[in-house]
Amino acid sequence: MHAEISEGLFAAYLDDFNIRFERHYPVSGNSNVDFRVETSSVVLCDVKEVRDSRSKTGNEIDAFSHIREDLRDLRKKFKKTKPSDPVVLVTMNFSSNFFTALTVARAMLGDVGVEFFNGTRSEMNHLPRGNAALTKQGNTSISGVVVFDPECGNHRYFTNPFASNPLQEGFFPGIDEIKLSRDAGEEQLVGLSKIMWWQYAGAK
Numbered sequence: 295m296h297a298e299i300s301e302g303l304f305a306a307y308l309d310d311f312n313i314r315f316e317r318h319y320p321v322s323g324n325s326n327v328d329f330r331v332e333t334s335s336v337v338l339c340d341v342k343e344v345r346d347s348r349s350k351t352g353n354e355i356d357a358f359s360h361i362r363e364d365l366r367d368l369r370k371k372f373k374k375t376k377p378s379d380p381v382v383l384v385t386m387n388f389s390s391n392f393f394t395a396l397t398v399a400r401a402m403l404g405d406v407g408v409e410f411f412n413g414t415r416s417e418m419n420h421l422p423r424g425n426a427a428l429t430k431q432g433n434t435s436i437s438g439v440v441v442f443d444p445e446c447g448n449h450r451y452f453t454n455p456f457a458s459n460p461l462q463e464g465f466f467p468g469i470d471e472i473k474l475s476r477d478a479g480e481e482q483l484v485g486l487s488k489i490m491w492w493q494y495a496g497a498k
Contacts, residue, residue: 296343296345296388296497297341297343299388299496299497300341300342300343300384300386300388300442301328301329301341303386303442303444304328304329304339304341304384304442305317307442308329308331311467313331313332313333313467314331314332314333315329315330315331315332316329316330316332317329321338321372321375321377322371322372322373323373325371325372325373327339327340327368327371328340328341328384329341334462335379335380335462335465336380337379337380337381337382337437337461337465338377338379338380338381338382339381339382339383339384339440340364340368340371340381340382340384341384341385341386341442342360342364342383342384342385342386343360343385343386343387343388344357344360344361344385344386344387344388344389344393345360345388345389346388346389346390346391347360356391356393356397357387357389357391357393357397357401358393358400358401359401360385361383361385361397361398361401361402361427361439362401362402362425362427363427364383364385365383365401365402365427365428365433365436365439366427366433368381368436369381369435369436372435376435376458377435377459378459379459380437380438380457380459380460380461380462380465381435381436381437381459382436382437382438382439382440382451382461383436383438383439384439384440384442385439385440385441385442386441386442386443386494386497387441387443387491387492387493387494388493388494388497390493391493392491392492392493393490393491394486394487394488394489394490394491395441395452395472395486395488395489395490396483396486396487396489398439398441398452398486399420399452399474399478399483399486400420401427401439402426402427402428402439402452402454402474403420403426403428403455403474403475403476404420404421404425404426405420405421405425406418406419406420406421406483407419407421417479417480418479418480418483418484419477419479419480419483420476420478428454428456429456430456433454433456434454434456434457434458435457435458435459436454436457437453437454437459437460438451438452438453438454438457438461439451439452440466440469441491442469443491443494444494444496445491445492445493445494445495446492447468448489448491449466449468449469449470450469450470450471450472450489451469451471451472452472452474453471453472453473453474454474455473455474455475455476472486
């Protein structure tokens with residue numbers, strides 16, 4: 295049910311801008327992505343939702359976990375094949391909690407934290423072992439993440455700095471781009487924490 299709503303919202307957005315697309319596009323074996331989108335170039339998109347859910351252990355799964363696992367699952371769809379077109383995860387907030395742009399950055403590039411040396415605190419940064427979904431060696435086929443906001447239109451595209459097929463700038467009309475970096479400093483990371491997405495009312 296949620297997938298039908300989220301995919302329908304993204305399809306309506308593409309229709310609004312007269313962007314050509316194909317649904318349920320096959321990529322490897324019996325796997326497919328939700329959309330093959332074509333303008334002057336081609337982009338493969340998979341649409342997912344951050345939902346209220348729990349793990350097998352009963353712990354609540356937050357937006358960070360949802361987005362990180364969705365990125366890993368998207369790459370698995372291509373198996374050993376390396377896609378020649380950009381690949382983008384589109385996610386929407388169908389959960390009862392808000393999440394921020396920092397949540398997305400953490401899921402993509404790893405947890406953030408500070409270190410203490412002799413009572414002195416370092417700047418907040420991405421930790422070397424931060425359980426990132428995207429690294430220099432892994433998941434370079436994923437070009438980035440779109441957070442699609444059907445509630446307020448606060449759409450954002452987050453770039454993967456390690457992408458082998460970067461998305462053409464301005465490919466998605468009306469969606470602002472945020473260039474992520476593992477070298478982002480504390481000011482940038484704090485700025486990301488101020489960009490929020492609340493629950494889409496139509497998902498209740």
